[in-house]
Amino acid sequence: MTILEQREHDHDRSTTEESANERDSRRQAYHDALRTLSQASVDQHFDAFKDVDWDDPEMAVVANDERWILPTIDEVGAHPWYQTLSKERQIEIGMYRWAQIAKVGLQFEQLLIGGVMNHLMWAENDNPEFRYATHEVTEETHHTQMFQEFTNRVCPDAVGASPKFKRLVPLLASAGAWFPEAFFTGILAGEEPIDHLQKATLRSGGMHPLANRIMQIHIAEEARHIGFAHQYLEQHVPELGPVKRRLLAMLFPVIMRALCDVIMVPCKQAREDMGIPDEVAREIWWDSAESTKLLRDLFADVRMLADRLEIRTGPARWVWRRMGIDGRAARFRSEPAHAAS
Numbered sequence: 494m495t496i497l498e499q500r501e502h503d504h505d506r507s508t509t510e511e512s513a514n515e516r517d518s519r520r521q522a523y524h525d526a527l528r529t530l531s532q533a534s535v536d537q538h539f540d541a542f543k544d545v546d547w548d549d550p551e552m553a554v555v556a557n558d559e560r561w562i563l564p565t566i567d568e569v570g571a572h573p574w575y576q577t578l579s580k581e582r583q584i585e586i587g588m589y590r591w592a593q594i595a596k597v598g599l600q601f602e603q604l605l606i607g608g609v610m611n612h613l614m615w616a617e618n619d620n621p622e623f624r625y626a627t628h629e630v631t632e633e634t635h636h637t638q639m640f641q642e643f644t645n646r647v648c649p650d651a652v653g654a655s656p657k658f659k660r661l662v663p664l665l666a667s668a669g670a671w672f673p674e675a676f677f678t679g680i681l682a683g684e685e686p687i688d689h690l691q692k693a694t695l696r697s698g699g700m701h702p703l704a705n706r707i708m709q710i711h712i713a714e715e716a717r718h719i720g721f722a723h724q725y726l727e728q729h730v731p732e733l734g735p736v737k738r739r740l741l742a743m744l745f746p747v748i749m750r751a752l753c754d755v756i757m758v759p760c761k762q763a764r765e766d767m768g769i770p771d772e773v774a775r776e777i778w779w780d781s782a783e784s785t786k787l788l789r790d791l792f793a794d795v796r797m798l799a800d801r802l803e804i805r806t807g808p809a810r811w812v813w814r815r816m817g818i819d820g821r822a823a824r825f826r827s828e829p830a831h832a833a834s
Contacts, residue, residue: 527625530717530721538714541638541639545639552702554701557580560702561584561588561701562587563586564700565697567590569586582768587700589766591647591701592649592651593652593767595640596640596651597755601752602634604683606630606633606637613627632718636711639707639710640707646703647704652763653760653763654760655762665679672737673725674730674737677722677725678726678749680718681798682751684722685719685791688719689790691708723798727798730804742804742807747812749818750816753788753818785817788818793828797826
């Protein structure tokens, strides 16, 4: 071996060792973060039937309670069609809408629980992902109980997600085993929009005390769940082979938009139950200038994540634009939309 060849060999070996050291360091930081999240779940967690005082008179659901009128921060509440209705009708629609959001939320949580369990079937011993992910599943189970009890009390006629989505849930949950990176992308696609909606509602002054309490609990625990999904993808996407990585890059914005619509857009039966005319529904989701801006704002955080993963480039960038969710990435997690404009 010549001196030049020896130097090239030594350089390649040094680069490989450095890359391995970087991977080990990143993995250690990831595992430390999971242990911190796990301890946080031990230190602060909520029980659906202990931490919501369902029997408090202040939480009672009674007829003609104007606190169910949708605020203008809500896309339905902001529309002129809703604002011209009688107060009685506004209350009825407000109650249905929030029960509908809760019902769809719990059905999405059921998808999450199934997919995480499929994923963990392959977890090795001593993998800290197993402990945190099972903490998350425990918390999500309480959320399903909390959302169902809320729906039962506020509007038991709320239909939830479309039949098509419910039929697809077993297939979508199976992705937790065979393509977990796509599955965790789907987790973010559902959790980010509802987190945005709930935070915006509370910042604007909130609604009925029962809805406010449930949102407070959900936001507190979802912060950990969203953080885990971000960190999972940041850890595992760089480990993907080139084919799967390119596939994820193309699927990422499609998954985001598809599951956002499941969460944010009431199904046809729910729109009919609330009496929302088709032309009004089209303006609210997502034909008007205001609604298209809201759609983009929902995904500032995940655009930041996609940029960190270097998957919002090339042909994938066209898909982001086609899905209507492209734009500037957030500078930090939960950056307010007005600051990101």
